[in-house]
Amino acid sequence: MDWQQHAARLADQSTEPDSRWLAPVAKTPRHELVPRWWKRNGSNGWQLKDGAADPEAWMKAAYADRSLITRVGTLHADRAEPDDQPHGLPTSSATVPSLVVRMLRHGRLGTGLSFLDLGTGAGGLTAYASMRFGAENVTSLDVDPYLVSAAGNRLAHMGYHPEMVTADATERVPGTYDRIVSTVGLPAGPGLRPVLSALAPGGRIATTIGRTCLIITGWKHANGDVIGRVERDMAGFMLTRSGDDFPPALSELFSLAREGEGAEISTGTYPVLDVAEAWELSSMLQVTTPGVETDYEQRDGIRSAFLAHPDGSWARASAMGTAAPEVHQGGPQRLWTALERIRGRLNSEGSLPLLGAWVLITPDGVCHLSRGKWRASIGNR
Incomplete structure (x- = not known):
């Protein structure tokens, strides 16, 4: 199978001509890392896609610059039957791939530096790092033993033998590393300590x-503090998980x-x-109201957004098109009011203080953000 021309085109699309990551992307057979995947089938369902077929x-x-879903709920595409239709x-x-390259750039990897890829997934980032800096310097960690095993076997078939580790990063991370790049959303607070x-x-x-x-980068100082900034770049990664699935959504709420x-x-x-698709707004909402979850639907021209919080707060806003919405709110917090406060700040000031903010992460995992007179902390409640 002539995959090289496809990989070369992907490298041209996802990197720059002078990028040191162009060759790793161009020489990685990404299709071998994703032999099967899930494709959305309607609003809630999924259809299995088998590459060999x-x-x-x-x-x-495989060589499009996009994400391929390999696991839905607890069912990995590798283990699915043709008629399986998981929901979740x-x-x-x-x-x-272009996001992988951006995260690697943010990580500032270098020759001879030990590197941890946190969130093995299909193994693409591990493959790129192994090719460029040598697999002997690379460790790849994931909570899912099947993901670690499958990616390890496929990387070995390519000639790479990085250290493959199965562990829950919110509880323990074996080893010590000069560089860590995480392609899962780490929780601020105790879950960040390991x-x-x-x-x-x-x-x-x-x-x-x-x-x-928010993509946060920083350098660790001798006292254990990590000092850095919120990059003027954004990424939407899945949450870390500690078991077979994401923590259950607030379905009843x-x-x-x-x-x-x-x-x-x-x-x-x-x-x-759709709050989830307005990345800067949704990120600021998480900073001011940690733990809020969002949902959205559009039917017959009526747009509805939903917010829910573990403390029992909820909100619904509905309207035809761009008309002013009718808003219903319940529970101890007024979630839509909090969102509108953020939107008001964005409209009046032209921007939010998140991107470019300075970050201090203390050893307890709390992230302290500051920009000008603005201050906020994540993970301390």
């Missing part, structure tokens, strides 16, 4: 913080948000939007 579609999918959230994927402990003094980390799209009258009914100021 349709080589042309396999090449097109994606729980693993082959990350968009990763910080595994970063060597003078080392550098690049990660997103769970439920945000979202049901209430869809049907409930609410303790407070009002008219919103701004049009309804």
Whole structure:
């Protein structure tokens, strides 16, 4: 199978002509890392795609600069039957190659430096790092033993033998590393401590913080603090998980948000939007209201957004098109009001203070953000 021309085209699309990552992308047979994957079939369902059964579609999918979902709920595509139609959230994927390259750049890898790829997934980032800096310097870690095993075997077939580790990074990270790049959203607070402990003094980390799209980079100082910044770049990675699936969504609360009258009914100021797709807004909402989850639907021209929080708070905003929405809110917090406060700041100031903010991550995993007079902390409650 002539995959090289497809890989070369992908490298041209996902890197620059003078990039040191161009060759790793161009020389990695990505299709071997993703022999089967899931494709959305309607709004909630998934359809299994088998590369060997349709080589042309396999090449097109594997060498497109996009993510390929490999696991939905607890069912990995490798282990699925042709008629399986899982329902649920994606729980693993082959990350968009251009995003992999961006995260590697943020990580500032170098010759002879020990490197941890946190979130093995399909193994693409591990493959790129192994090719460029030698697999003997690379460790790849994931909570899912099947992902670690499958990626390890496929990388070995390519001639790479990095250290492959199965562990829950929110509980322990074996070893110490000069560089850590995470392609899962790490939780601020106690769940971040093991990763910080595994970063060597003078080392550098690049990660997103769970439920945000903020890419945080920083250098570890002798006192254990990591000091850096929120990059002017964003990424949407899956949350870390500790078991077979994501933590269960707030399904009962979202049901209430869809049907409930609410303790407070009002008219919103701004049009309804899909909060999850408005990355900067949703990230700021997580900073100000940690733990909030979002959902969105559009039917017959009516747009509806839903917010829910573990403390029992919920909100629903619905409107035809861009009209002012009717807003229902319940529980101890007014979630839509919090969102509109952020949108008001964005409109009045032209930007939010997140991107480019300075970051101090203390050894307890709390992330302290600052930009000008603005201050915020994530993970301390």
